[in-house]
Amino acid sequence: MKQIYLDHAATSVLHPQALEAMMPYFSTVFGNPSSIHQFGRQAKQALIEARESIASLLNANSNEVLFTSGGTEANNLALIGFARANREKGTHIITSEIEHHAVLHTLEELAKEGFSITKLPVNENGQISFAQLKNALTEETILVSIMFANNEVGTVQPIKEIGELLKGHQAAFHSDAVQAAGLYELNTDELAVDLMTIASHKLNGPKGIGCLFVREGIELEPLLHGGEQERKRRAGTENVAGAVGFAHAFNQAYAEREQRRQSYKLYRTMFFETMERRGVAVLENGESGERLDHILNVCFPGASTEALLMKLDLQGIAASGGSACTAGTLQPSHVIQAMYGKDSHRVKEAIRFSFGMTNSKEELAYAFEQIADCVLSEQGKKAFIE
Structure with a gap:
């Protein structure tokens, strides 16, 4: 794996x-x-x-x-x-x-x-x-x-x-x-x-x-x-x-900042293109305005942060929730709450992918397909229950 x-x-x-x-x-x-x-x-x-x-x-x-x-x-x-x-x-x-x-x-x-x-x-x-x-x-x-x-x-x-x-x-x-x-x-x-x-x-x-x-x-x-x-x-x-x-x-x-930023922009484009092609419902948190290219914070309606992080980890993909874990307990993101309100579904669905020096176009193409599989499984489970 x-x-x-x-x-x-x-x-x-x-x-x-x-x-x-x-x-x-x-x-x-x-x-x-x-x-x-x-x-x-x-x-x-x-x-x-x-x-x-x-x-x-x-x-x-x-x-x-x-x-x-x-x-x-x-x-x-x-x-x-x-x-x-x-x-x-x-x-x-x-x-x-x-x-x-x-x-x-x-x-x-x-x-x-x-x-x-x-x-x-x-x-x-x-x-x-x-x-x-x-x-x-x-x-x-x-x-x-x-x-x-x-x-x-x-x-x-x-x-x-x-x-x-x-x-x-x-x-x-x-x-x-x-x-x-x-x-x-x-x-x-x-x-x-x-x-x-x-x-x-x-x-x-x-x-x-x-x-x-x-x-x-x-x-x-x-x-x-x-x-x-x-x-x-x-x-x-x-x-x-x-x-x-x-x-x-x-x-x-x-020295490498421009090269890295261009790579991160490409990865972001690849992500959304993959989700669209796979029919995955996704919303970017804070989609407008200037932002860091290497941070991609999204929510997948119907897929909880905790469940999705566990599925991704089992597939060998390391990501994080909207906030860091404290004492082993996933805490709701104070950032997402400030942006959308504490009752927003985004608070329980926010997940952060962040790119870096060791990532490549090839491995991310694979990772995004795995992410789509995990999300579709969770969203399908939610739809079945409802």
Whole structure:
């Protein structure tokens, strides 16, 4: 049985070149980058080069790239670190209803500390209203956190326009760019972001490493206390091997971004052509507007997410529901609920296919036929029961 991975938005395979670049830092170049002897200096140099490499992709200074353990920590540091450090300016924060839980749950914790959180609604395409954002701004607003592109449905938000709007306001602008990194140009000056989150494992880098872009002059209160690493903003011995792999993967993805996007567009076309030819009823969640090409979120009327995922897994096809599984229980997608309402049939039928570096046209042609078989079986069963 073929094994076909269509869950690259959850995590991606490590790029061979990134793995090769990392190998010396697991063995011969093992020093602590904070040590002043030659072993430490070798590790320090690798860390410097990785930081400079990533900074160049962001049109940033190297001292504006702060390494973290991944996207979750970067989001926590951006939100909690900034809010606590700038509380005297105000206590109001604006976000959207469809942010990643690493943002939403972090803001819930800040609400317990007395911060006021405004969650902007989205339309059926998963997009916020620019006018509603503008109206939500107050003199107390100190931070706006809007993701670049949604991890479940792929909707791209008007980040550049938001950045322009906030130039005349005291509020700092944070964007979770985890899903967009490697596929979009993330020029921090053009986007006018003050804080931006990126995770290595979503762009064919290693797990356990990510970064937070922190514009010069932005003050953050550290979450971790100990040494003076990362300019005293994030204590702890740096993950040198991870940083090296992250930088290599990011550069590779950036260089190949147009080629990859064209491939993903082809796969999307193939999918819908196959479903139409096979007579499969399918609806795309958030079908209009700009979106990430590698994320395809759909629902098959009459086929529940849980039943379909199990059938696909038995056929060797890995996909995911509208939301990640928590403690082994499939949770209804907060994103799909925000877009269509909690009573919509789409909430129980949403399924996400996400493409990546290892997919090919040939294997996807096979996979789409298998998906059609599974869906027709479920839809037929539903029709029989009714």
